[in-house]
Amino acid sequence: MKVTVEQQPKSSVILDIVADDDEFKQAVNRAFRRVNELVNVPGFRPGKAPRQLVEQRVGRDLIVQEAHREVMDDLYRRALEQEDIVPVSDPEVDVYQDEPVGFKVTIQVYPKVDLGDYSTISVEPREVNATEEEVEDVIQNLRKQQSTWVEPDEPRAPVEGDQVILDFEVYEGDEEFHEPVVGADFVLGEGPLFKQIEEAVKFLQPGADAEFDINFDEDDEEVPEQIRGKTLHYKVKLQEVKSRELPEVDEEFLKSINEEYSTIEDLREAIRKDLLQNKVQQSRDEFLDEAFEKFAELASLEVPDGLVDRELEREYQQLGERLGQQGMSMDEYLRMTQKTESDIQSEMRPDVANRVRNSLVLEAFGEAEGVEVTDEDINAEIETMVGDNEQAEQMKELYQSDYFKNMLRSQLENRKITEHLIEHVSGGVGAITGEGKALLDEQSSSAIAESTEVEGSSDDDSSENADADSDEEQAAEAESAGDGDDEAEQKPGE
Amino acid sequence: MQHQDVLRRPVITEKNTRLMEQGQYMFEVARDANKIQIKDAIERTFDVSVRKVNVINVRGKQRRRARRQGRTASTGWTPSWKKAIVSLQEGDTIDLFGDFY
Numbered sequence: 021m022k023v024t025v026e027q028q029p030k031s032s033v034i035l036d037i038v039a040d041d042d043e044f045k046q047a048v049n050r051a052f053r054r055v056n057e058l059v060n061v062p063g064f065r066p067g068k069a070p071r072q073l074v075e076q077r078v079g080r081d082l083i084v085q086e087a088h089r090e091v092m093d094d095l096y097r098r099a100l101e102q103e104d105i106v107p108v109s110d111p112e113v114d115v116y117q118d119e120p121v122g123f124k125v126t127i128q129v130y131p132k133v134d135l136g137d138y139s140t141i142s143v144e145p146r147e148v149n150a151t152e153e154e155v156e157d158v159i160q161n162l163r164k165q166q167s168t169w170v171e172p173d174e175p176r177a178p179v180e181g182d183q184v185i186l187d188f189e190v191y192e193g194d195e196e197f198h199e200p201v202v203g204a205d206f207v208l209g210e211g212p213l214f215k216q217i218e219e220a221v222k223f224l225q226p227g228a229d230a231e232f233d234i235n236f237d238e239d240d241e242e243v244p245e246q247i248r249g250k251t252l253h254y255k256v257k258l259q260e261v262k263s264r265e266l267p268e269v270d271e272e273f274l275k276s277i278n279e280e281y282s283t284i285e286d287l288r289e290a291i292r293k294d295l296l297q298n299k300v301q302q303s304r305d306e307f308l309d310e311a312f313e314k315f316a317e318l319a320s321l322e323v324p325d326g327l328v329d330r331e332l333e334r335e336y337q338q339l340g341e342r343l344g345q346q347g348m349s350m351d352e353y354l355r356m357t358q359k360t361e362s363d364i365q366s367e368m369r370p371d372v373a374n375r376v377r378n379s380l381v382l383e384a385f386g387e388a389e390g391v392e393v394t395d396e397d398i399n400a401e402i403e404t405m406v407g408d409n410e411q412a413e414q415m416k417e418l419y420q421s422d423y424f425k426n427m428l429r430s431q432l433e434n435r436k437i438t439e440h441l442i443e444h445v446s447g448g449v450g451a452i453t454g455e456g457k458a459l460l461d462e463q464s465s466s467a468i469a470e471s472t473e474v475e476g477s478s479d480d481d482s483s484e485n486a487d488a489d490s491d492e493e494q495a496a497e498a499e500s501a502g503d504g505d506d507e508a509e510q511k512p513g514e
Numbered sequence: 515m516q517h518q519d520v521l522r523r524p525v526i527t528e529k530n531t532r533l534m535e536q537g538q539y540m541f542e543v544a545r546d547a548n549k550i551q552i553k554d555a556i557e558r559t560f561d562v563s564v565r566k567v568n569v570i571n572v573r574g575k576q577r578r579r580a581r582r583q584g585r586t587a588s589t590g591w592t593p594s595w596k597k598a599i600v601s602l603q604e605g606d607t608i609d610l611f612g613d614f615y
Contacts, residue, residue, distance in 0.1 A: 063527030070531055072611040 023099045031131040031324045032109075036124050037099050039091055044120030051087035088121050096125060106130040109326025128324035133384035136318045143311045143445040146303035148456025150295040158291045159269065162277065164210075169262035175226050178261040180209040184221055185260040191253040203259065214243060221258055229257035245358075293459065300456040307451040311441060312378040321380060328373045332365055335372060339364075379434075386437035389444075393432045398425060401432055520547045520555035524610045525597060537602045539610065543569070545596045552598045562606035568599045 021043070026034040039047075052071060059078055061069040075083065092113070100107065109128040116122055169183045178184045185205045190197040206213050208221070216234045224230055231254065238249040267273050274281040281287050315321075340350045354360065385391075402419045406412045418424065442451045452460055522542040530540045543552055549567040556564050574594040578587045602608070 063525075063530075065528060068528050070611070073526070076611065 021095055021098060021102075023102060025103050025105075028126070030128070030322045032126060032128040033105065034124055034126050035096075035099050035103070035105075036122070037095050038117070038122040039095055039120040041120050044087065044091065047087040047091040048083060048119075051083050051090060055083050055086055084118055088115065088118075091121060092123060095121075099125075107326075108324055108330060128326035130327070131321065131324060131380060133319055133321055133380050135315060135381070135384050135388055138315060138318055138385070138388075138444075141311070141314045141318065141445050142447060143307055143314065143451075145446050145449045145451055145453045146307050146456075147454040148296060148299045148303050148452050149454045150292045150299065154295055155288055155291050158295070159287065163266045163269070163273070164264070166273070166276065167264045167266050170265050172261065172263045176261065177225055178208055178222055178258070181207065181264055183207050183262040183264065184258060185262075186221070186256060186258060188217075188254060188256040191255075192250060193253075197252055207264075217254065217256065220254075221256065224256075224258040226258055226261050229255065231255050296456050296459045300452055300460060303456065304451045307442070307446075308378075308438070309374075311445045312374075312381050314445075315381045315385065316377050319381070319384070321377060323373055323377045323380065328369065328376050331376050332368060332372045335368060336361075336365060382434065382437050382441065385441055386433065389437075389440055391433070391437045391440050393429050393436060397432055397436075398428050401428055517551070517555040517558050520544050520551050521559060522595075524608075526610055533599065534607075534610070537604065537606070539600045539602070539608050541598050541600065543596050543598045545571075545594070547596065547598075549598075552600065556600050556608075560608045562608060563603040564600055565603050566601040568601075570597050570599075571595075572597055 021040060022038045024036040026036065028034055052074065053067070055078060056069060056071075056074050057067040059069065059074055060066065061073055061077060064073075092115075096111065099105075105127070106129060107127040108130050112126040114124045114126075116124065183205055184207075185203055187200070187202045187204075189200040208218050213221075214234070220230055220232055233251050233253050235251045236243050236247050236249060240248055269284055271282070274284065274287055277287065278290070281290070343350060343353050348356075350361075354364075357364075402416060405419070406415045409415060419428070450457060450460075520543055522544065525540040525542055527540075533540065539556075541552075541556075543555075547555075549569055552567050552569070553564040556562065556567075572595050574592040577590050577592055579590065580587055
């Protein structure tokens with residue numbers, strides 16, 4: 021076997037493999053014997069016909085092809101081993117010579133990342149603060165969410181922020197476009213109603229109705245795809261108009277959010293923490309992204325498509341599994357979103373490619389800096405994970421398996437290298453400054469306190485934890501309400 | 515009888531390929547050909563010298579063909595033929611796998 025390797029861009033290589041004469045002849049002989057068993061020559065039992073006759077009958081090519089099949093797989097494997105190449109894509113094979121077989125294989129290989137002189141890379145830490153206005157916004161949203169609707173003293177046309185109760189029918193030409201909607205309530209400016217409808221409704225007195233056409237532009241991103249470029253005819257009847265009454269920020273309001281809150285300051289503090297938490301997460305991601313970007317640029321790292329393909333395949337399967345847990349099959353999901361498998365994969369692709377790139381950088385950085393995870397680290401992590409759970413011993417047992425240990429190791433490695441990388445590019449400052457940093461410090465110190473506190477009354481702890489969780493949920497709800505995107509509500513025109 | 519009419523076809527079977535190794539070749543020949551005519555035909559056609567010719571008459575085999583249920587099967591015969599095993603002089607060969615047909 022003769023192998024020559026030719027490096028190609030995008031971390032792919034072309035292997036030129038030629039079999040030795042002798043080894044190939046033997047392969048052809050073996051191939052002949054196999055073919056002979058299958059060929060029917062009158063006057064001969066299967067496998068007993070003379071070679072000349074068989075070749076005349078089936079053609080020499082077929083026998084040579086059969087020999088190729090047998091020998092190429094083996095040659096390819098040996099070539100990979102000999103040249104120490106780890107492929108990450110399916111090989112593209114081009115046979116250019118028959119006897120002895122010679123072929124070129126194009127494959128993408130696991131890239132060898134040379135980070136270059138990364139000591140100069142630095143990333144500006146992100147300052148994370150939560151302003152009073154932001155806190156105030158969340159409170160406003162909470163109030164809006166809990167607002168009550170009252171009839172105005174005088175009947176009047178609705179304005180922005182009013183609740184309207186509508187009946188409507190939609191036609192495309194003479195055809196009904198969808199089922200008529202009766203008595204649906206919307207908040208103007210905050211609901212899912214199309215702007216065109218809202219504008220029309222603002223001219224109506226309660227009890228009045230109107231008919232109008234709406235032309236939806238081909239490229240109107242705000243409406244669902246199936247109505248873009250269509251003209252729909254609407255018949256709308258305004259039943260009622262109600263104006264909003266915001267609840268006062270009083271004790272009752274506080275209690276309705278969380279039983280624990282007795283003063284406005286409690287609420288503010290909880291919201292503030294939550295805001296910071298979200299922002300810290302986001303800023304840290306941005307910070308890391310920038311860092312990876314810079315590293316990749318310096319290393320002029322090109323991520324092989326094959327590697328991305330593999331990861332994409334894996335994540336697509338994971339998506340399927342997650343859907344399965346929600347009781348939905350992939351096919352149903354595709355029908356619901358009206359997408360194809362390749363649509364979804366091409367949507368996922370940029371993100372996945374980024375992640376692959378990042379993990380390549382991280383791996384190379386970890387190696388260059390000699391970051392290692394020891395068995396002690398892993399055991400310590402297991403201790404923390406198990407904590408003072410009742411089934412601590414059993415859980416520990418479970419975590420002792422190689423599978424878990426390997427998983428933990430790679431997780432820990434990732435975390436450790438990431439921390440190290442943040443240290444490095446921020447000049448030891450860390451990814452986050454400002455109020456967010458204080459929050460981070462507080463959390464990590466309390467985490468340590470928690471893990472060192474092995475004995476003690478765990479009851480108190482857990483109840484506190486539960487409360488903290490519900491705080492977060494409340495604030496998260498408040499935020500999603502602020503987006504004004506309540507998907508549960510019906511969207512006209514769909 | 516012209517010599518071209520004597521030889522019908524070579525009989526190539528597993529058994530006969532073994533005979534070839536000892537310089538013996540089997541042919542189907544005209545039913546009314548005799549050993550002398552066969553020897554002559556082989557020598558002219560393949561440019562070799564023949565040492566000996568053995569001939570065998572092969573009786574056709576009875577074949578029954580099934581009829582519709584309840585009727586008697588009709589019987590027939592596959593054709594009878596004559597085969598000749600030709601032994602060549604030491605060193606002479608005939609290439610029966612070639613493309614001369």
